[in-house]
Amino acid sequence: MDIELHYTERGSGEPLILLHGNGRSSAFFKNQIAALAARFRVLAVDTRGHGASPRGSAPFTLEQFAQDLRDFLDARGIGQTNLLGCSDGGNIALLFALRQPERVRKLVLDGANLRPSGMALPLRLAVGAGYALASAAAPVSSLARAEKERLSLMAREPRISEAELSRLSAPTLVLAGTRDVIRASHTRRIAAAIPGARLRFLPGGHGVAAENAGAFNAAVLEFLAP
Numbered sequence: 001m002d003i004e005l006h007y008t009e010r011g012s013g014e015p016l017i018l019l020h021g022n023g024r025s026s027a028f029f030k031n032q033i034a035a036l037a038a039r040f041r042v043l044a045v046d047t048r049g050h051g052a053s054p055r056g057s058a059p060f061t062l063e064q065f066a067q068d069l070r071d072f073l074d075a076r077g078i079g080q081t082n083l084l085g086c087s088d089g090g091n092i093a094l095l096f097a098l099r100q101p102e103r104v105r106k107l108v109l110d111g112a113n114l115r116p117s118g119m120a121l122p123l124r125l126a127v128g129a130g131y132a133l134a135s136a137a138a139p140v141s142s143l144a145r146a147e148k149e150r151l152s153l154m155a156r157e158p159r160i161s162e163a164e165l166s167r168l169s170a171p172t173l174v175l176a177g178t179r180d181v182i183r184a185s186h187t188r189r190i191a192a193a194i195p196g197a198r199l200r201f202l203p204g205g206h207g208v209a210a211e212n213a214g215a216f217n218a219a220v221l222e223f224l225a226p
Helices: 033-037 062-075 088-099 121-140 142-155 184-193 213-224
Strands: 007-010 015-019 041-045 081-086 104-110 172-177 198-202
Touching: 007 033, 015 033, 015 062, 015 088, 033 041, 033 213, 062 088, 081 088, 088 104, 104 213, 121 142, 172 184, 172 213, 184 198, 198 213
Parallel strands: 015 041, 015 081, 081 104, 104 172, 172 198
Antiparallel strands: 007 041
């Protein structure tokens, strides 16, 4: 890996990796870390180019972020782990689980999507417009280039099929907020495509982990219990 990912570590025992969404950082999990660290070795990671993690020179794609996660685990001698990802963090966790299934003990996907069409139409239109504007300005603006990269993760990724999900073997909890920007029908399709997956909708929006931390933490801890 061409960079070192920044992370926060708390607790001991079985590892649990927390992966944040687009444009956020591990600080998103400020209401989760203490609660989850009471039972797990929690490592909340800043994705490449997010938070305190450098951008580096590798491609700025979800597939690269999944590779970064593999390198991060390798560097710490973590063979198998639990993964909890929110939004794009859920997409990264999903890609990692598809590429490295033997390394995932349990998987929690919150507000994940398989393709851009999984987003509600107003958000999809806003992302598309923002991406077009940033792309136009990118040749003359470093800020626009960075925004183009960030929005490309939503405008052009991920690209995962339901058929791929049938290969997952780790116990999986699929979560979303009742007012999520990911379409509820899309979330249901994800859960239906993963063998044995559980599905939960919690009161809240796309940031339900922050908005409704008590219910979110309880659902996660119940699922991850031995």
